[in-house]
Amino acid sequence: MTVELKVAGMTCGHCVKAVTEAIRAKxxxxxxxxxxxxxxxxxxxxxxxxxxxxxxEEEGYKVAA
Known part of the structure; x- marks a missing residue:
């Protein structure tokens, strides 16, 4: 299944890595x-x-509803 989220606060490569690793941890x-x-x-x-x-969100980013 494909999940798409609008996420506020992501600005750099570190953000990309943090979000990617958080999802892949699950x-x-x-x-x-x-x-x-x-x-x-x-x-x-x-x-x-x-x-x-x-x-x-556990990484500190805000997901739009």
Missing amino acids: DPAAKVEVVLAEGLVRAETALPRAAVAAAV
Whole structure:
């Protein structure tokens, strides 16, 4: 399943790495794409949207509803 999230506060490569690693910690097989300019995180994962959003928020980023 593909999950797309609008995420506020991502500005650099460290943000990309942090978000990617947070999602992959919950689903090691996830394919994660982060588009900084759009504040977009797209993940192909077996996780439900809520779990992906929680992983991103645990890193300190705000996920839009």
